[in-house]
Amino acid sequence: MLGRRRFLGWTVGAAAGAAVGGGASAGLRALFASAESPIVPPRGPERVVLSVCDLCSGGCGVRVRMVGDRAVRVEGNPLHPVSGGRLCPRGQAALQALYHPDRAEGPLRRRGPRGDLSSFVRATWDEALGEIGARLAEIRAAGRPEAVVLMTGGGGAGLGPRVARRFLSAYGSSNHVALHRGDEAAAIALLLAQGVRTAPALDLQSADYVLSLGSALLEAWSAPVHATRAYGEFRRGRTGRRGKLVHVEPRLSITAVSADEWIAVRPGTEGVFALGVAAAIVGEGLHSKPFVAERIAGLEDERDADGRMRPGLRSVLAQRYRLEQVEAETGVPGDVILRVAREFASAGASLAIGPRKGPILPGRLFDHLAAGVLNALVGAVDAPGGLLVADEPPLPAWPPLPGGVSAAGRARPRLDGAGAERPLLASDPERLAEAIRARAPYRAEALLLLDADPVFASAAPEAFAAAIEDVPLVVSFAAIPDDTALLADWILPGSHYLERADLHTTPAGVPYPLVSLARPALPRPVRDARPAAEVFLELARRVAPELAAALPWKDLDALLHWEMEGLHAARRGAVMGTAFDEAFVRMMEGAGWWAPGYRTAAELWTRAHESGGWWDPFYDHGDWRRVLRTASGRIELRGDLLAPPPAAPDRDGTLALLLFEPLPIAGGTGAELPFLQAILDPGHEAHWETWAEIHPDTAARLGVADRDWVRLESPRSSLVARARVTARVVPDAVAVPVGLGKRGGGRWASNIGANPLRLLAPTRDPLCGLPDFGATRVRVMRARRPNGSA
């Protein structure tokens, strides 16, 4: 039987024959052009190389499939304890960063006006390092080494930032400023409560009940793959035991979508809700009494050293966080608060998580302290299913820092005043921008930017754009020139992680000390790029002999050998291995044995490189001297700090600006890669633009329809975004993603969307001094479509 299909097939075949045979029209020739030159990826000898992803701070161990000299696939390394053979979408897109067409060809020197890539001309590495090294040597010889500022951004805990920081100290400056402070508020909360300044690690896979106070636990968490793997276990990994997740936030985030319950509070009241829950727990006597009696200070009113009465947690909760008051402030019915309190106190291992939203957005300290109160009340501190404190891997000390001019420079005050004016802060980039412009307390003469793009990703982008013009030497290490690099004097492109050897220490949020190793996968870099660590080693040699003595390694491999020999001498831990190896090491160490599986440093080197690295999987619960380093030796609950910062006034129908960081573009990077641009908001087809989520009632009041263009106006600036009318956000707010709106970043990021960080009011968190990313209110109105938009 000759069916319709076969007939059609023949007809088309005949037409094709005729067309190719001769007398084909231009259209037909064009049609067959694609068939004439198919793209056939070449084959070649294959090998697998182990490396460490640095597209975020997560530090996932990866396996790279090489075909000839090409890297064709990046997958998780199954033996690596962070990735466990899995990867997030960013990690999957790593090859787009490696082979990105807009990577800088090599060192670039600016010859024309700032802000334009065409102002830059190629230079050799020797010219670049010669000139920059000479300038740095001059500044130091003039006795002003403190005038050199190093800013670091995202990326992993690899050798690049470690060597750069050591270089700066050896050079004689204490001006290392970290741009990304996503973990800062949580770390400060831990410092106040436990005396340990570090981002807490969560034992999620052993928890039964998680109360997420606006956290991005399932989005741009510190080590997203590690957290998501733990979440899978928390839900369905334990027979007959399913963890429950309750999420409190004014917006239905991706984390909220996965939660069992979304509690939509009014903007900025997550901490108030948590303390309402705490008040109910204490009021009903549901807290863990043995734990509170043994480990907690500050529950009752006390007289401090000066004889003043300090209110205890119990009285603060009873007076300030009564049920009806919390109900009125948060908009959550009292019975929901009471139910959550009873569930939280009785669920087994309960855990409250503060509102960290991503590498840029730390959340307010008040909300983190409130989460800490809940954890302390139920004993979720250093317990299975609770808050853990990570231990540093026992890497060897590096050679001592030079004295003389270096020591004098390090003793000068920091430009950003962090640690002094604002004692709780480790870095204050926004204050740095002001100090640079004011040239006080002294002038910044050089600014080195390692993975940091403050003109895009700080809380004061425009202040930074202006400040940079006041610095005589600005050097960016951006591989794909970013917004700040476009304003710099030099771009020294850093290598992609697949182009270098590296050693990563424990990523934030992972409780075990670990050291991950990377071998270069590609025989030579795709572009004339160099590892930042190697550049700083070279600069040390060029600036002064005492710097070279402080950083004595001739290349990265020499440094790696130094580290691994020290690690071997520490006599603990094991090379990474299977789940069975992990259980074995844990059992042996728990019984007081050390079973490393290697004897010599050379054996450790080989075996650690074959598996992905070294780690120590044994966590010693209840090592209180390590995890409680407060004066009292207890968890200090500070009732006096538990007052929410005043809310920004609601003037004339303005809306609270809620910022969030989608995982693909978190930390202000990722928009460069088209695969990540395409997945900004799951479930929505339209991407490649900044959207503003507005509640239907609010939209009706404003006369805005779905997909209309709207203008968001703050006292600082304004932007245009596409309205998304949705009940995913509460009526008093407008939610906008952070990560789009770059000038630089290559063809797929440049001029796509708008940067809401420009809208931020210069408000500070009153408790710690971090920028308050949640304190801005904006006016929303209909707008004309921006130029160049479809």
Next chain:
Amino acid sequence: MARWGMVIDLDRCTACQACVVACQVENNVPPAGSVDAARGRAISWLRLVPLDGREAHGTRPALRLVPLPCQHCDLPPCTPVCPVYATQKDEEGFVAQIYPRCIGCRYCTTACPYTVRDFNWRRPEWPAPMEQSLSPDVSVRPRGVVEKCTFCHHRLQLARDQARAEGRPLREQDYVPACVQTCPANAMAFGDLDDPRSTVARLSRSPRAFRLLEELGTGPKVVYLSKGEWGA
């Protein structure tokens, strides 16, 4: 003969979309720019779709985001409409697409109730040096053909070759598609639905198991496990 199928546990899934990007990287899917994306011409063999379009503002999120690959139906509606036999279900149950035979009529994209078939509106482009990352295991589709999820069928060929070289039968873990391999939450499982001892067979017997648009009689081989308090 194995009946290959997938189980996706929505209680584990966090909508991170690692599967989406893993699929594109594995299968040489070209990146789309903002213009093609706005025209709905971006190709993605695996998408996250909102299962329930209703959005509710209340205590329980009504929104569910569901990874949607080709369902590799036992009775696929897309194959009978193909006029040139470019798509058919093979003996192991894969709904395959034969690109050189496809004439781009797009009957199949219309017939597919899951809308998981994509048409190549233009010749795929990888601006140099991006073509360096192309996998040699998967052909690059020309303009004018329809393409779709293959359950990473090429991985089955490689796994079979490997097993044969080692003189042993194929094991369950030897062959998993790229999306399953990367899933950080371990929400996806893959294997032989007809082997009662396989993980997918065990999971698909769960009281939480359901299939999408099952009422159409398509017999999808992708099984979903609903969120919820109960069930194994």
